[in-house]
Amino acid sequence: MNKITLYFLFFLLFLSKLTFAQHPVYNHLTEKDGLPDIEFYGVIEDREGFVWLAADKGLFRYDGKEFKNYSHPDKRGLSVFGLKLDEKGRVWCNNISGQYFYIEDDKLNLSVDIKEHASGQLASFFLYKNSLIASNLGYVARIDLETKEKKIFKDGVNVVASVFRSKDSLFLLSTNYYKYSLNGKEYSNEFSLGSNISIEGATSYFTHKNKQFVYSFNFQADGVNVEKPSILMKQGKSFKKILLPRILRGNTIVKSFYDAGDEFWFGTNKGVIICEYKEGEFFYKRTNFEGKYITGFLRDRYNNYWYTTHRNGVFIVPNSYLNKYELDESRQNISAMDRVGDNSVLFGATNGDIGVIDIKQKTLKKFDLNDKQKVFAIIGLTDELALISFATYCYVFNIKTEEYKKFQMNGNVKDFSFIDKNRVVMAAYSSAAIVLVDNPKKNKRIGSKRSYSTYYSKKSKKIYVGYVYGVKEYDENLKSRTITFKNREIFAVDIDETANGVVWFSTFKDGIVGLKEDGTIINYTQKNGLLSNLTSVIKSDGDYLWISTNKGVQVLNTITGRFRNLTKRHGLNSFNISDISIFDKTVFLSSNKGVFQIDKEKVFTNTVLLDFYFTKISVEDKQVSIKESYKLDSNTKKIQFSFHTNGFLAEDNIEYKYRLLGASKEWSLISQGVNQVTFNNLAAGSYTFELKAVQINGKEETAVKTIKLKINPPFYKEWWFIVGGLLLLFVFVWFYFTNRIKSLRIKQKQLLEKERMQKQLVSSKLESLQSQMNPHFTFNALNSIQNLVLKGERHEAYDYLTKFSFLIRENLNMSKKSFVQFDNELQLLVKYLELERLRFGGEFAYEIKGDSKVEDIKIPTMIIQPYLENALKHGLLHKKGDDKKIILEFSQEDGVLKCVVFDNGIGVEAAKKIKKESNITRESFSTKAIKDRLVFLKDYYKTDIGVVYEKVPIGTKVVIKIPFTKV
Numbered sequence: 027m028n029k030i031t032l033y034f035l036f037f038l039l040f041l042s043k044l045t046f047a048q049h050p051v052y053n054h055l056t057e058k059d060g061l062p063d064i065e066f067y068g069v070i071e072d073r074e075g076f077v078w079l080a081a082d083k084g085l086f087r088y089d090g091k092e093f094k095n096y097s098h099p100d101k102r103g104l105s106v107f108g109l110k111l112d113e114k115g116r117v118w119c120n121n122i123s124g125q126y127f128y129i130e131d132d133k134l135n136l137s138v139d140i141k142e143h144a145s146g147q148l149a150s151f152f153l154y155k156n157s158l159i160a161s162n163l164g165y166v167a168r169i170d171l172e173t174k175e176k177k178i179f180k181d182g183v184n185v186v187a188s189v190f191r192s193k194d195s196l197f198l199l200s201t202n203y204y205k206y207s208l209n210g211k212e213y214s215n216e217f218s219l220g221s222n223i224s225i226e227g228a229t230s231y232f233t234h235k236n237k238q239f240v241y242s243f244n245f246q247a248d249g250v251n252v253e254k255p256s257i258l259m260k261q262g263k264s265f266k267k268i269l270l271p272r273i274l275r276g277n278t279i280v281k282s283f284y285d286a287g288d289e290f291w292f293g294t295n296k297g298v299i300i301c302e303y304k305e306g307e308f309f310y311k312r313t314n315f316e317g318k319y320i321t322g323f324l325r326d327r328y329n330n331y332w333y334t335t336h337r338n339g340v341f342i343v344p345n346s347y348l349n350k351y352e353l354d355e356s357r358q359n360i361s362a363m364d365r366v367g368d369n370s371v372l373f374g375a376t377n378g379d380i381g382v383i384d385i386k387q388k389t390l391k392k393f394d395l396n397d398k399q400k401v402f403a404i405i406g407l408t409d410e411l412a413l414i415s416f417a418t419y420c421y422v423f424n425i426k427t428e429e430y431k432k433f434q435m436n437g438n439v440k441d442f443s444f445i446d447k448n449r450v451v452m453a454a455y456s457s458a459a460i461v462l463v464d465n466p467k468k469n470k471r472i473g474s475k476r477s478y479s480t481y482y483s484k485k486s487k488k489i490y491v492g493y494v495y496g497v498k499e500y501d502e503n504l505k506s507r508t509i510t511f512k513n514r515e516i517f518a519v520d521i522d523e524t525a526n527g528v529v530w531f532s533t534f535k536d537g538i539v540g541l542k543e544d545g546t547i548i549n550y551t552q553k554n555g556l557l558s559n560l561t562s563v564i565k566s567d568g569d570y571l572w573i574s575t576n577k578g579v580q581v582l583n584t585i586t587g588r589f590r591n592l593t594k595r596h597g598l599n600s601f602n603i604s605d606i607s608i609f610d611k612t613v614f615l616s617s618n619k620g621v622f623q624i625d626k627e628k629v630f631t632n633t634v635l636l637d638f639y640f641t642k643i644s645v646e647d648k649q650v651s652i653k654e655s656y657k658l659d660s661n662t663k664k665i666q667f668s669f670h671t672n673g674f675l676a677e678d679n680i681e682y683k684y685r686l687l688g689a690s691k692e693w694s695l696i697s698q699g700v701n702q703v704t705f706n707n708l709a710a711g712s713y714t715f716e717l718k719a720v721q722i723n724g725k726e727e728t729a730v731k732t733i734k735l736k737i738n739p740p741f742y743k744e745w746w747f748i749v750g751g752l753l754l755l756f757v758f759v760w761f762y763f764t765n766r767i768k769s770l771r772i773k774q775k776q777l778l779e780k781e782r783m784q785k786q787l788v789s790s791k792l793e794s795l796q797s798q799m800n801p802h803f804t805f806n807a808l809n810s811i812q813n814l815v816l817k818g819e820r821h822e823a824y825d826y827l828t829k830f831s832f833l834i835r836e837n838l839n840m841s842k843k844s845f846v847q848f849d850n851e852l853q854l855l856v857k858y859l860e861l862e863r864l865r866f867g868g869e870f871a872y873e874i875k876g877d878s879k880v881e882d883i884k885i886p887t888m889i890i891q892p893y894l895e896n897a898l899k900h901g902l903l904h905k906k907g908d909d910k911k912i913i914l915e916f917s918q919e920d921g922v923l924k925c926v927v928f929d930n931g932i933g934v935e936a937a938k939k940i941k942k943e944s945n946i947t948r949e950s951f952s953t954k955a956i957k958d959r960l961v962f963l964k965d966y967y968k969t970d971i972g973v974v975y976e977k978v979p980i981g982t983k984v985v986i987k988i989p990f991t992k993v
Contacts, residue, residue, distance in 0.1 A: 048388060048623065049314060050331075051350045051597045053674075055340040062086055062093050066334035068282075068322040070109040070117065075327060075636055075672030078117050078129075079334065080106045085119055085127075085134065090673045096134040098127060102141075112153045122148050126158055126169075138169045140176065154191055155209070161189040166198060168211060177211050190231035192238070199229055199240060204265070217263040232283040234290045234303055240265070241280055255280070257308070271310035273299055284323035293320030298333065315341060328595075328673050329631050342674055345597030347625040351383065351390050362401045363605035363616035364442075366425055367409030371607050371614050373621055374401025374414060382425050383621065385612060395421060395430055404605075405442035405450060407463060413450065415439035422463070435466040441520075443480040443489075451489055453477035458491040472504055481521035483529060486543070490529060492518030497531060511539050511547055524566045524584045532561035538573060540584070550582065555589040555723050565606035567626075572613065574603035579615065581630075589723055590630045595678040598622070633679050635726045638719050641701075642668040643733075655734035660710055662737060668702040671719060677701070680719045688713035698722075710739035780966070810865040826864050833857050837888070845884035845991060848916075848923070852877055855914065858891055862898050870902050870910035876917050883990040885923055886963060890914075892956050893927045893973070893984050901931025901982050904940055922971055923988045930981040937982075963989055 055061045065082035072078065077088040085096045085106045102123040110118040117129040118137075124144030126137050138158055143149075143165060151160040160167045166189050168177040179198075189198045198205040198213050205213040229242045238260040255274060258265040274280065274292060282293030289311065292299040297316040301308040319336030326332065331343040356377065363373035371383040378398040382391045399417035406412050410426045413433065420433035436454070443451040448463045451472075458473040458480060472489065479492035489500040496515030498506045509516055509531075516539055518531040528540045528548065537559045540548035551559050557577040565572045571582045578593035578601060592598045600617040607614040608626075615622040640652050644666040650656070658665070671677050682696040684703050688711055696703065703717070713735040720727040741747050807830050814823035836854050840846055852874070859872045894912065902910040913928040931937075957973060964971045971987040 048349045048351055048390075050343045050346050051348050051599055051622065052315075053342045053344070053599070054338075055342065057339070060093055061339050062095065064335075064337055064339050066321055066336075066340060067105070067107045068109045069324040069332050069334045069340070070111060071324060071326045072111060072117055073115040074639075075676070077324070077326065077332065077674070078109055078119075079340070080109050080119055080322075088674075089670060090676050091670070096129065098134045098136050100136055101125065101127070101134075107148055108151055110152055118151075118153065120149065120151055120160075122146060124149070126151065126160070137171060138174070140167060140169070143167060143178065150188065152191055154196065155194075159189055159191075159196065161198075166213075179211075179213060188229040188231060188240075199231075204263075219265060223258065223265055223267070230280070230283065232285065232290075234285050237303075239268070241283070243280070259306075266306075269307050271299070271301055271308055273310050273313070274301075274308075279319075281319075281321045282323055284325075291323065293323060293333070295319045295336070326673065327634055327636065328676060329634075330674050332674075343597070344595065344675065345629060345631065347629040347631075348592070348597040349623045350619075351381075351621045351623065353381075353620050357392075358620040359618045360616035360621055361604050362404045362415075363607055363614065363621070364404040364406050364412065365607040365609065365614075366406035366412045368609070370425055371621070372404055372406065372412050372414075372423070372425060373605075373616050374404055374416075376400045378416065380414070380423070381621075383614070383623075385609060393423075393428060395423070397421070399437075402437065403439045403442050403452075405444060407444070407447050407450075413442060413463065415442070415452075433466055435461060435469070440477065441479045443482045443521075445482045451480045451482050451491070453480040453491060458493070460489075470504075472500055472506075473498060479518050479521050481523065481529065483523050485523065485527055490518075490521050490531075492516075492521060492531070497521075509541060511536065511549070519562050520564045522564050522566045522571070524571055525568045526584060528584060530564055530566070530571055532564045532573065533559075534561075535559050537561060538564065538571070538582075550587075555582070555587070556580065557591060557593070557723060563603050563606050565608055567608045567613075572606050572608065574601070574606065574615075576601050579603060591679075591723060592624070592629065593678060595633065595675045596629070596631065633721065635680065635719065635721055635728060636671055636673060636676065637728050638669050638671040638682075638717075638731070640667060640731070640733075641670045642666075644668075654732075656736070658735065658737045660738050660740040662708075664704065664706050665708065665735065666702055666704045667715060667717070667733070669717060670701055679722055681722055682717060682719055684715065684717045686713050686715055708735075708737055710737045712736050806865060807861065822864075826861065829857055829861050829864075833861060840887040843887055846887050847993065848877075848880055848883050848885055848990070851885055851887065851890070852916075855890055855894065858894060859912070859914075862894075866898070866902075869908060870898070870912060872912040872914065875913065875915040880916050880918060880923065882993045883918075883923065884993060885988050885990045886959070889956055889959065889988055890925055890927070890986060893986060897927055897929035897931065897982060897984075900937040900941075901929040901933070903931075904936070905931045918990075921969060921989075923990045925986040925988060927984040927986065928978070928981060933978075933980070934975060934982050960986075960988075 057064065063081040063083040063086070066079055067082075068080040070078050079086045079088065082105050084104050087094045087096065101121070102125060103121055106119040106121050106127070108118070108120045112118060112128070118126065120126045122144065124141040125139050127134050128137050129135070140160070143162070145162075147162050149160040149162040151158055153159075156171050158169045158171060160169070164180060166179040168179070169175070189196055191197075194208070196207040197216075198207065202219050204216050204219060206216045207213045229240050232239050232241065240258040240260070241255070242258065243255040255270060255278065257268040257270060259268050273296070274294070279295040280292050281295070284291040284293070289300050289302055290308065292301065296313070297318050298314040298320050300311045300314065302311055315333060318333075318338050318341070320333055321336055322332075322334040324332035329345075331346060333341040333343070335341065357375050357379045359376040360373050361376045363371060366372045366382075369385045371385070373381050373383075378395070378401065380393040380395055380401070382393070383389070384391070395414075397416050397419065401414060401416055403415040404412055410424050412423050412425065414421045414423055416437045418437045420435050420437050420439065421430045422433050423430040439452045439454045441453040445451060445460070450461050450463065452459055452461050455476055457471050457475070458477040459469045459471045461469040473491055473493060476494045477491050478494070481490045483490070487502045490509075491498050491500070497509040497518050499509055500506050516531050516536070517533055519534065520532045521529065523529045527543045531539045531541070533539060537549060537551035537556045538561055542548065550556050556573070556575065557580060558575040560576045561573055563574045569584050571584055573580045573582060578591055579598060580592070581590045582588075600619040602618045603615050604618075605616045611626055613624050613626050615624070643650055643652055645656070645658060645662060646664055669682070671680065677699070681698055683693045684696065685691065685693045686705065689708070715733045715735060716730050718728050718730045738744075742751070811823050811826050811830070814820075814826060833854065836857070840854070856874070863870060863872065894914070897912050902912070909930070911930050913926075915926040915928070917924045960972050967989045969989060971989050974985045976983045976985055
């Protein structure tokens with residue numbers, strides 16, 4: 027193998043290690059992110075923050091979360107191109123078929139159709155004075171958007187290359203002429219291009235640094251490749267050819283242009299070619315998105331840069347001042363990094379790879395130390411030397427000579443802190459110690475527990491070590507004390523010191539804790555500016571402190587207490603930061619996704635806080651039109667408000683707050699990522715829903731948006747129902763008390779009547795007693811006893827007297843009662859009949875029927891006996907012969923006791939005749955008393971009772987219906 031071959035192989039090896047792979051951090055939108063296509067032709071942002079994409083599959087709108095397609099029933103083909111925004115804020119587009127569309131009222135409207143002039147070529151167009159100006163090779167068309175009048179201009183044999191607008195004038199560039207127009211209808215020559223310039227192909231117009239340029243090229247016969255690309259710069263009344271950078275010559279298709287201030291970007295089929303214009307020439311600087319076919323640029327209101335591509339979807343760069351060194355995916359997990367000298371950064375990965383970034387040369391060089399274990403810690407010792415800790419061993423590495431040697435100390439060091447070029451403090455898995463670089467065997471152990479972080483303060487000459495049990499502070503004599511916060515230990519993840527002498531500790535849950543020289547403590551948490559209380563790596567930069575959290579990287583001005591943030595919204599796509607290295611103008615961050623380089627000042631863009639809007643309002647899970655106020659039924663249980671802020675990652679830097687006046691005056695914070703508020707079971711009443719967006723850890727907030735709600739009360743709480751209810755209640759109360767009073771009066775009347783009847787009953791009982799105890803009956807009974815005595819029938823007289831006395835005694839006893847048992851009443855009747863039969867000398871017989879069938883009941887006293895007396899006195903007394911008989915029969919019918927008194931005497935009519943002949947006109951006292959009493963009982967018991975005389979052939983039959991009660 028000759029020397030030339032060896033040199034060539036060495037050169038290839040050198041190139042394999044030396045790369046210039048630095049690129050802005052970007053987000054790549056593909057179909058996985060919901061991107062509806064992969065082939066795009068342009069991008070634009072409207073006034074409301076919606077991003078519009080012209081794609082092969084049509085027109086799409088992106089609000090930061092979802093893509094929405096717009097089409098038209100008369101649209102020919104899917105693809106659209108040429109996105110424009112008119113003075114009304116409407117988005118326009120066109121297609122190859124000569125159709126021109128605009129968006130209004132959230133739908134795609136067809137404005138102009140000039141298919142007869144399209145000829146299969148895509149025309150460029152713009153809006154001018156209420157007209158649409160379209161140009162293609164060979165013609166310029168002006169269409170009045172109100173009258174639809176068309177005006178076609180052709181420049182004779184000259185090919186119309188393009189038309190562009192500058193202020194209120196139109197300029198037309200053809201093969202040999204540069205023309206202008208003030209109305210878009212007629213064009214006048216401004217000047218000839220001259221013999222050395224001829225435009226024969228497509229052209230594009232752009233401005234840069236207040237100069238006008240025209241890019242021109244021809245397509246080759248295949249219709250794909252280009253030839254004769256050139257850039258012309260307008261100078262007065264002529265054009266000057268500008269030398270193209272080599273990369274733009276040849277077969278490079280330029281599809282889009284972007285003026286980036288100091289730079290100018292060309293969107294080509296080879297990527298974004300970035301040039302700088304100076305001294306009349308474009309100089310090539312670099313290429314971004316190399317190999318991608320760039321078709322469009324957009325810088326949106328959030329300062330995101332959008333790049334549309336031909337077959338690779340959409341790329342978004344949130345921050346052009348945050349770059350990433352591209353590494354193979356297997357080598358991106360960077361676990362340690364430190365600054366070495368003034369111009370170099372040394373980093374190590376979890377797979378043992380080592381890399382050095384030269385800041386001046388902007389190069390990345392990779393090394394292999396033949397150790398595939400994880401790199402735990404790196405510390406720069408001099409401008410060339412660094413100490414590297416792997417899992418098992420440590421190495422001293424020279425970044426200039428690329429030489430390294432094994433360090434006589436175990437690995438797995440978690441952290442280093444620089445004392446001087448020969449002494450470092452190390453925190454390891456089993457101890458903390460001061461290590462001599464030139465003689466590591468003479469290290470001095472200062473702690474024998476597992477440690478994670480360490481720091482040496484040059485200002486105070488103190489050493490701080492973060493152990494597993496807390497933080498220790500060591501003075502120059504290595505005397506220690508425990509640093510506490512709120513009377514408990516600090517578990518430090520990292521330690522550093524700012525220029526003002528404050529030593530800072532990052533923690534797992536307490537944010538960052540600062541120890542001042544006088545011993546006082548400072549604490550920053552989410553409550554006063556931190557993105558998260560879970561912090562990790564910190565690094566001082568004068569009075570500034572760089573802080574990594576699980577929600578982003580922050581810079582704290584320790585004098586003012588103000589924060590600046592780097593989050594996903596600002597382009598940082600990894601929060602797993604392993605180290606921070608700071609230089610004068612640049613900061614490097616190592617992470618699991620590689621190494622980031624950021625411009626310290628320019629990277630912190632002012633985040634624009636745009637207004638949000640309501641996207642949907644639902645009542646009972648049914649969408650309703652969005653209004654400023656709503657009146658809802660009383661049975662409404664669920665109300666939901668949905669809202670959104672347009673823009674890519676727009677909501678990553680804001681929080682929403684809401685309150686419902688009428689229910690609470692306090693603002694409530696909505697969890698980040700949640701875009702709706704739901705209210706359930708609101709009580710009837712008037713409410714005002716207020717919503718605002720607030721910058722995270724910022725003071726800026728949007729205007730409050732309000733929606734008024736009125737939930738009607740249930741019908742029974744409506745005024746008309748209450749008034750009606752009160753009236754009904756009044757009527758009800760009136761009727762109730764009226765009826766109540768009436769009822770009470772009736773009841774009172776009934777009580778009085780009952781009392782009267784009770785008195786009548788008592789009176790009737792007394793009358794009955796009086797009738798049975800009248801002198802005539804008593805005289806007859808005593809006379810009968812006397813006759814028995816005179817006859818010497820003492821035994822019969824005694825028996826008669828006994829029965830008479832029993833009858834008198836029982837009558838007196840029963841007079842005290844209203845009701846007596848039927849058997850007792852029957853016994854008294856039998857005694858009476860026995861006495862009367864004895865008085866009559868046994869001339870009549872009596873018979874009692876049905877008594878055994880009568881239940882155990884009670885009946886009114888002294889009702890039946892007077893009718894037995896009448897039967898004897900008026901029926902049997904005047905009958906001649908011995909066949910005299912009385913039958914007493916009982917039965918229960920319809921709730922009454924039926925008593926039939928039958929005698930076979932002379933009958934009622936004969937008795938009346940005898941009574942009349944004897945001049946007796948008055949009714950029997952006892953009979954009248956019983957009749958009156960039965961009338962009272964009938965009224966009292968409200969039942970069919972009384973006395974009825976039934977006609978019989980012989981004698982008299984009396985039917986007595988008597989009330990009873992069951993025992």
